[in-house]
Amino acid sequence: MKLSALPLGILLLGCAGLFPEEADTAEPPGRPDRGGDADTDSDSDSDSDSDSDSDSDSDSDSDSDTDTDTGSGNDDDGDGLTNAAELELGTDPEDSDSDGDGVGDGEEVDQHSDPLDPDDFPYIGGWAKDACRDTVRGEGYSEGDVSTGWSLSDQFGQDVSLHDFCDRTIYMVFAAFW
Amino acid sequence: MIETEAYTAPKQRDLERWADDYGLTIPVLADPNGTQLWSYAADMGGSVGLPFTVILDKGVVIDSIASGSQESALVRRF
Structure with a gap:
């Protein structure tokens, strides 16, 4: 059903898919990402660089996480749709709300609305x-x-007035819960 | 919704349940006692079938009213 574009309340933010990337880029300002030079070592936290063996292992782990995030079976933007599904639908695998209408792509698919409209x-x-x-x-x-x-009350307890729907074609059905 | 299965006026929880049961993602409104329904049906001689359908254009002008099974023909027009 076509509704007007509103700044609606639901905004599905990316979760699992975003954090590993943020961790990779969350270096303090002015610090190279993973340059490995002497200056970086001296500026960095002791956990990340001063312990050479364990840290190099954890670095490689984070690299592998990043690689996995771009895989088609994952959900980089955390919107509930896999990257592969998003490519098939034409939505942006790195944007949880491809059409910017305030409702996440996965939610739109679940609710049978168009995530690109x-x-x-x-x-x-x-x-x-x-x-x-x-x-x-x-x-x-x-x-x-x-x-x-x-004006009548809707399923969210809000009053909905008929004339609020002006400038739209309105299809109204009266029914009973029998 | 004008009435629940218990023949009572619908409350918000009834509307929620109906929307959930049928996967409705449109406004579901309570019309207790069918006040609005009977207003639209006033020209129908007191005989009303459900579902009762009203289609309005963008100027909120009532384009069509259909009672009961007439609904499907009305929908096909659109």
Whole structure:
């Protein structure tokens, strides 16, 4: 369902896939990444460089982690979709929200919205209130009328007003939970 | 939603449950006692079938109203 682009509340941040890369690049300012020169050794923490054997092992571990992160079976951006799946979908494996609509790619796939369309995202409350709602004047409830405005409570406990949906085609179904 | 399976007015938890059960990612609203439903159905001579469908255009003008099984024909038009 097409919804307006809103700064919605859900923002899925990358977790496991991001931290190893950040660890690699999280050198203090002015320090070469892994140059291995004498200056770097003297500036660095004792854990990282002064103990040559164990640290070199841990460095190689971090290198292998970085290599694994770019593998197709992993989820570099932590959005719940593997890199391979993202390549197939056309989404960015390094951006948890490829279309920038505030909902992560994995969440959009789960909720059957388009992770590449910023105007298509699941409803999570907080509906857009277009400025046109102030100009809509309800006339009645019959075909051809501008619908009378009303406000009802949604599944998030928020009041949703019909006229807030102006400038969109609205498909409304009344049903019962029988 | 106008009524629960217990024939009571829906509460928020009923709406949540319905949305979860059917995987709905659209606004699910409570219309206790069908107040809005009966307003849209006023021209139908007191006979209403569910689902009851209303389609409105971008100016919030009521384009079509369909009761019960007429819904599928209405949807096909769009």
